[in-house]
Amino acid sequence: MTDQLPADDALTQREIPAATVSRLPLYLRTLHDLSEDSQSSVSSKELASAAGVNPAQLRKDLSYLGSYGTRGVGYDVAQLLDEISYVLGLGRDWSVVMVGAGHLGRALAGYAGFSSRGFRIAALTDADPRLIGTHVAGLTVHAMDQLAALVAVHKAEIGIIATPAHASQQVCDQLVAAGVTSILNFAPCLLSVPERVEVRKVDVAMELQILSFHEHRRRNGDSLPLPPQSSPQAESQTVEVSESEPSEITALPTRLPQAPRMAVAR
Amino acid sequence: MTDQLPADDALTQREIPAATVSRLPLYLRTLHDLSEDSQSSVSSKELASAAGVNPAQLRKDLSYLGSYGTRGVGYDVAQLLDEISYVLGLGRDWSVVMVGAGHLGRALAGYAGFSSRGFRIAALTDADPRLIGTHVAGLTVHAMDQLAALVAVHKAEIGIIATPAHASQQVCDQLVAAGVTSILNFAPCLLSVPERVEVRKVDVAMELQILSFHEHRRRNGDSLPLPPQSSPQAESQTVEVSESEPSEITALPTRLPQAPRMAVAR
DNA sequence: TCAACTTTGTGCATTCGTTCACAAGCAGAT
DNA sequence: ATCTGCTTGTGAACGAATGCACAAAGTTGA
Numbered sequence: 001m002t003d004q005l006p007a008d009d010a011l012t013q014r015e016i017p018a019a020t021v022s023r024l025p026l027y028l029r030t031l032h033d034l035s036e037d038s039q040s041s042v043s044s045k046e047l048a049s050a051a052g053v054n055p056a057q058l059r060k061d062l063s064y065l066g067s068y069g070t071r072g073v074g075y076d077v078a079q080l081l082d083e084i085s086y087v088l089g090l091g092r093d094w095s096v097v098m099v100g101a102g103h104l105g106r107a108l109a110g111y112a113g114f115s116s117r118g119f120r121i122a123a124l125t126d127a128d129p130r131l132i133g134t135h136v137a138g139l140t141v142h143a144m145d146q147l148a149a150l151v152a153v154h155k156a157e158i159g160i161i162a163t164p165a166h167a168s169q170q171v172c173d174q175l176v177a178a179g180v181t182s183i184l185n186f187a188p189c190l191l192s193v194p195e196r197v198e199v200r201k202v203d204v205a206m207e208l209q210i211l212s213f214h215e216h217r218r219r220n221g222d223s224l225p226l227p228p229q230s231s232p233q234a235e236s237q238t239v240e241v242s243e244s245e246p247s248e249i250t251a252l253p254t255r256l257p258q259a260p261r262m263a264v265a266r
Numbered sequence: 267m268t269d270q271l272p273a274d275d276a277l278t279q280r281e282i283p284a285a286t287v288s289r290l291p292l293y294l295r296t297l298h299d300l301s302e303d304s305q306s307s308v309s310s311k312e313l314a315s316a317a318g319v320n321p322a323q324l325r326k327d328l329s330y331l332g333s334y335g336t337r338g339v340g341y342d343v344a345q346l347l348d349e350i351s352y353v354l355g356l357g358r359d360w361s362v363v364m365v366g367a368g369h370l371g372r373a374l375a376g377y378a379g380f381s382s383r384g385f386r387i388a389a390l391t392d393a394d395p396r397l398i399g400t401h402v403a404g405l406t407v408h409a410m411d412q413l414a415a416l417v418a419v420h421k422a423e424i425g426i427i428a429t430p431a432h433a434s435q436q437v438c439d440q441l442v443a444a445g446v447t448s449i450l451n452f453a454p455c456l457l458s459v460p461e462r463v464e465v466r467k468v469d470v471a472m473e474l475q476i477l478s479f480h481e482h483r484r485r486n487g488d489s490l491p492l493p494p495q496s497s498p499q500a501e502s503q504t505v506e507v508s509e510s511e512p513s514e515i516t517a518l519p520t521r522l523p524q525a526p527r528m529a530v531a532r
Numbered sequence: 533t534c535a536a537c538t539t540t541g542t543g544c545a546t547t548c549g550t551t552c553a554c555a556a557g558c559a560g561a562t
Numbered sequence: 563a564t565c566t567g568c569t570t571g572t573g574a575a576c577g578a579a580t581g582c583a584c585a586a587a588g589t590t591g592a
Contacts, residue, residue: 025472055551056571072558207450533592
């Protein structure tokens with residue numbers, strides 16, 4: 001098993017790095033803002049600062065597109081918009097099929113930011129018979145057995161899963177079987193898909209837990225039952241706890257106090 | 267401006283890497299699933315596969331927690347659950363204040379996944395006078411000028427911004443002024459905050475654009491008006507385009523055909 | 533008690549991503 | 563025409579993250 005990659009070698013080679021791709025939409029949005037202020041030209045310094053990234057990183061990112069700025073001047077806003085739009089495949093409208101017409105599904109279906117960016121929610125399905133036939137944001141909710149037909153009719157390449165976690169893998173399989181090759185998953189679970197299918201996930205609870213980590217760390221810092229070693233001389237914190245009491249952790253949960261706790265030190 | 271970091275040196279030093287932190291909620295969820303199947307012990311191989319990561323990575327991640335498994339056996343599911351819960355600060359309930367009672371805000375307020383994970387939406391505000399006083403998921407929508415008071419009363423450390431982009435910076439400033447130190451932002455825009463405040467963002471349109479990139483790439487591959495150099499001999503793709511026509515890009519948008527396009531090659 | 537087996541924890545190599553720093557190139561002034 | 567000043571594009575240094583491979587450490591069974 002000495003990894004012999006399939007022949008996507010020469011292709012994968014000069015690919016735009018994933019990290020860059022994930023920033024392109026950011027640049028696009030920032031450029032859009034600039035162009036609304038009728039600014040026609042922008043330097044990497046300016047654009048980077050507006051996007052919240054390092055100027056060198058911006059330039060390197062753009063260099064992958066082969067998009068040329070003008071030395072001494074900067075980038076043409078309109079041209080760069082076109083360039084990035086093109087690379088992101090935003091030159092056309094995309095049909096999106098959404099599964100799940102619960103709270104989240106309905107909210108997403110009504111989100112104006114989709115259509116304004118060329119993503120058309122073409123169809124909406126749900127497993128709940130009570131929802132079928134109801135209307136959401138101008139769409140009729142269809143039954144799950146219509147899914148394949150809807151994907152075909154609307155030539156949808158992108159699917160959105162806004163169902164409970166327990167249903168999501170099955171829904172995913174149906175989407176894939178229907179020909180969808182990109183999936184945005186809002187259900188908190190791992191989806192298994194064929195290699196050719198691209199999955200991205202949005203998990204709000206996960207995001208909150210990451211925030212919770214930082215809050216917790218801020219408060220309890222590194223002072224806790226620690227391993228043999230005395231804690232290093234790190235005491236001076238810059239954390240301002242605004243107005244509340246000095247950390248009143250209500251109730252440590254099911255924690256067993258026996259397990260050696262090491263917060264930070266390796 | 268030769269970056270002289272503040273004295274969070276010794277602290278940041280042995281910190282758990284951000285990449286690891288972002289995976290901990292994933293492990294937590296996976297362990298939860300296992301424990302519901304009343305599995306009491308799990309090996310890194312098994313857990314990693316269930317979480318969709320490399321076993322070595324899992325072990326290294328867990329090693330930052332100082333959480334010890336048992337060699338020859340694996341990890342105790344319950345203990346690991348506790349361990350990760352603790353590190354993520356999930357030993358307590360967190361009060362969350364949400365701003366924006368539009369489609370998204372309402373959907374999020376009703377999301378069961380929050381409360382079940384210890385995140386209590388304690389209050390909900392909106393700028394729209396028509397929404398104030400209405401009820402959403404058992405909460406009354408309050409006016410924006412109540413925000414600071416609500417944050418104080420509920421001792422909320424976490425804020426969620428579910429407003430339109432144009433309002434989000436102002437809302438963010440209000441949250442920060444009220445003492446919130448962690449923000450989850452659903453509005454598509456960059457927030458500027460003091461250093462001590464942690465911001466995470468969820469941008470669905472951005473996710474769709476990244477998917478769109480891959481779809482586009484899959485279809486148009488590297489065959490496009492290219493720079494002088496002839497394209498390398500990369501032809502054999504493994505992409506199956508299921509059933510649709512062989513790429514019928516409806517209308518290239520505002521694209522100027524003059525700009526040299528280089529899709530992949532550097 | 534000891535040997536065979538399993539699985540962790542981690543040093544190390546490698547890959548990926550970010551940032552620096554500077555030569556190359558263009559615009560505009562003189 | 564040439565020179566000055568600015569900004570791009572990118573090689574190279576750095577740093578973070580990943581994954582391999584193996585010693586250490588425990589379990590199980592005889």
